[in-house]
Amino acid sequence: MMSHEAFVFLSYAATALTLAGLLIGILLDGRARRRELAELEAQGVRRRSKAAGGVTR
Numbered sequence: 001m002m003s004h005e006a007f008v009f010l011s012y013a014a015t016a017l018t019l020a021g022l023l024i025g026i027l028l029d030g031r032a033r034r035r036e037l038a039e040l041e042a043q044g045v046r047r048r049s050k051a052a053g054g055v056t057r
Helices: 004-042
Strands: none
Touching: none
8 A cells, every 4th residue: 555655745746737737838838829910910810909099099
């Protein structure tokens, strides 16, 4: 049977790996969204929240 200390250690390790995976996923997705926005803006597509003079509504 597993000791209490081993159970706690494995639980913390699993949590740390899960949080690290989520963080990496968020960072990679953010980079992809910024890249997509840059491509759209290069094509002339503008954000609706941005007015013609650069002032937000």
